[in-house]
Amino acid sequence: MILLVAGFWRGLHFVVLDHMLCITPAPAIKNIHDSKAMHAQSNILVKRICEILIGTEDHDKVWKILGSGITTAVKYGAYELIEECILTYPGIIWYSVEGLYMFHAAIKERQERVYNLIYQMSDHKVFVATQLDKENENALHMAAKLAPPHRLNVVTGAALQMQRELQWFKEVEKFIEPSYKEALNTEKQTPRMVFTDKHKDLLKEGQEWMKDTASSCTVVAALTVTMAFAAAFTVPGGNQDNGKPLFLDDGVFMLFIVSDAIALFSSTTSVLMFLGILTSRYAEGDFLYALPKRMTIGLVSLFLSLVAAMIAFSATITLVVRDKVTWIAAPVVIATSIPACLFALLQFPLLVELVYSTYGPSVFRKQNDRWMH
Missing domain, CATH: 1.25.40.20 (Ankyrin repeat-containing domain)
Structure with missing residues (x-):
């Protein structure tokens, strides 16, 4: 062998x-x-x-x-x-x-x-x-x-x-x-x-680490909530006299609406999870499952909201200027994907480690069948 x-x-x-x-x-x-x-x-x-x-x-x-x-x-x-x-x-x-x-x-x-x-x-x-x-x-x-x-x-x-x-x-x-x-x-x-x-x-250091991470992410999530909420009422192209959006029947406009809704709901979920971390009692047992679970959900929701917000922004730019600049869609999509990629590169290792340590296979597992009685 x-x-x-x-x-x-x-x-x-x-x-x-x-x-x-x-x-x-x-x-x-x-x-x-x-x-x-x-x-x-x-x-x-x-x-x-x-x-x-x-x-x-x-x-x-x-x-x-x-x-x-x-x-x-x-x-x-x-x-x-x-x-x-x-x-x-x-x-x-x-x-x-x-x-x-x-x-x-x-x-x-x-x-x-x-x-x-x-x-x-x-x-x-x-x-x-x-x-x-x-x-x-x-x-x-x-x-x-x-x-x-x-x-x-x-x-x-x-x-x-x-x-x-x-x-x-x-x-x-x-x-x-x-x-x-x-x-x-x-x-x-x-x-x-x-x-x-x-x-x-170590418990004190863990509390500070959780609070600092949650505080930083809460700021980003709150900004995304604000932008997504405002965008829902100031749709691209404006409204007709009857109040309906001008681009209501356009497929790109529907992409904008769906992505903006996802951004709003995801960022709101993220804010709630991070607030749950900030208001936690930080007992020893909370670090075993409760706090890592909230941090995982918060980071996933935050990433999803940022991606959805970038998609909504791309759809808006495309709707507004596509008649004048027909090739605008591709470069806008590439440009708006940069922030999402940067966030993934910076936070994805932490997210993987959180998920693996909380939900992954236990480190205490069978080592070799020959010793099993």
Whole structure:
């Protein structure tokens, strides 16, 4: 299989680079090829090292070397290395990583892939979940502490970071025994109390991030509401003596009316969502679902209103000057699409991250079928 994969990438490199591009190797494809090749070679190397160590029949040497590798693997999320070590030497699963079992260490380091792998080993999970460290803290206390900076920054924005921390806490809370949810550590704090104490600064930063973003977007949405409402009563071309619009039977005019209505309704929805964010109580639990949902709806509505407003503007220009400048439609459409594209480029990454973290597949999912009992 490894030779087949290597052959595939070598063939792709030859066909795409030499015959289609006829230039020096494309960095993107070359990087993918190198990454895949390095991953395959690493797997072979790990398997070979494990075989050699087991062949020595020296328990202390195997325990020390594999344990050292697992310690680094847990910190950086290299779950494949951990899996191979456990398959080769099952007893290594009880290795202590800086005084913690791997399950606790994965929670502390916020390495979801390592967590998912060990979670599927049901016997190990049930036993370790009841263990306490030297500070009399259980797995839920570990999840209640603030993540390391390099793991906290895997998502952008304090609000999404707070959401991810809540997702970790809720996940560990699912399997912990009910009595452990209210267990006290040496500081006489329950896991929930630890979470509140350790995340108070992040909570404050999340509040400010949400308020600043909502305030800025509310201004834009309110302006769009004003323009769309005014445009509905000052239609292009004016009205006839009976009050009906002059271009009522024109297809372009109908495009103007429909797009203006969409702009008005979408921008109004956006304003309401952002006002809901600004008037929120900003409790810890709100960052898990309520606030990201409102921000998502607000951003989608705002984008839709801007696009509709630009379409209405294009239709208006076309109606007014098409008799004098017949080619005006195409350049106007291109020009008015620029603001919508700029908004999409600036805000779309945030929207994608909001949707994925709130509605996307959970990071706590099945890692490998071979561990399912």
